[in-house]
Amino acid sequence: MTQSSQTNNTLAPLRNVLAFRTMLQRLDDRSAGLAGMGCFYGPAGFGKTMASIYCANQRGACLVQCESTWTVKTLCHVILEELGIKPARTTPEMSRQIQQALAMENIPLIVDEADFLVTKKSVEILRDIYEKSGVPVILVGEEALPAKLRRWERIHSRMLERVAAEPLDxxxxxxxxxxxxxxxxxxxxxxxxxxxxxxxxxxxxxxxxxxxxxxxxxxxxxxxxxxxxxxxxxxxxxxxxxxxxx
Known part of the structure; x- marks a missing residue:
């Protein structure tokens, strides 16, 4: 297969895929002392999940998609399953497992449908993971997600990139x-x-x-x-x- 046909059969050239990839690269390459969290947001249907899946596969990131019924413990359990690690018994223990695994292999964490965590006031766990691992942590969600995150100053202040998904052209x-x-x-x-x-x-x-x-x-x-x-x-x-x- 030629390079041209390979490009034509991937999502790489789509504008929101490029925007997500650029954000992830910016977080990966950030200078020492800069925050390392990001937010990719926009209306439903704009291809946010499509972009996050593509870029996670390209970068080797850990991607999880939250559900409305998830607790913090469920989130940690799913992240560890995605990393191929047997979860510990308690939430604090699982959080430490995640922090160590991400840091050791330099694996970014991408959390889709992060609005569910914000609604349940469970989003602080992502700051804990970021602080202890030092890897990029990206929250993906709806148009109002950046505004909702202002309630959590310790997360809001650690956002280096806030990128809006755009309508397809x-x-x-x-x-x-x-x-x-x-x-x-x-x-x-x-x-x-x-x-x-x-x-x-x-x-x-x-x-x-x-x-x-x-x-x-x-x-x-x-x-x-x-x-x-x-x-x-x-x-x-x-x-x-x-x-x-x-």
Missing amino acids: DEDFGHLKRIRCGDIELSGELEAAIKTASRGSARLMVNNLDTARQRARVLGKDRLALSDMGSVRMHDGTAPELRRFG
């Missing part, structure tokens, strides 16, 4: 189209409709491109126009209207 659309619909030609009118419906959301854009690919398969076409979509509804992030019967 035309270049991002072209790259995703090559990945998702590389064997199908889309008319300019259909491409414009997909961009409008997607509103810069990576999730909606991928859904709409996949819908177009499936429609082309059903029709047996390798070129698709907007009129070919018929009654197929574009993903635009809105719920269907309430139906009324009788």
Whole structure:
């Protein structure tokens, strides 16, 4: 496989992947004495998780995605499982295991859906891990995450980078189209409709491109126009209207 085709089939060129990778590199290369925490934030669907997974794999970082039911103990347990370490019995012991493992191998920690930790007032554990390990710790969450973190001054003051995920642009659309619909030609009118419906959301854009690919398969076409979509509804992030019967 050529270098060009490798690039076309990865998420590397997407603007939010590049932004996340640049932030992680900045934290990795920071000068002595600088804080080492970061925050990557933005609306749902902008590709934050996609970017964090890609960059975690490239850098060899430890990535965990929080859930609404998690406690601090659950978080520590999952991080240790991700690191391949048998968790100790208590939360303080597990925290020390994490700190030592991350520091020893210089492994950054990326915590997705960090809003759940903030809501449960459990986010201080991440500062503990950062302080004792010295590795970059990045929190990934929704648009309001940086504002929410102001309540925790000891975390807020340790943020070296706060990077906002941006809406996908035309270049991002072209790259995703090559990945998702590389064997199908889309008319300019259909491409414009997909961009409008997607509103810069990576999730909606991928859904709409996949819908177009499936429609082309059903029709047996390798070129698709907007009129070919018929009654197929574009993903635009809105719920269907309430139906009324009788």
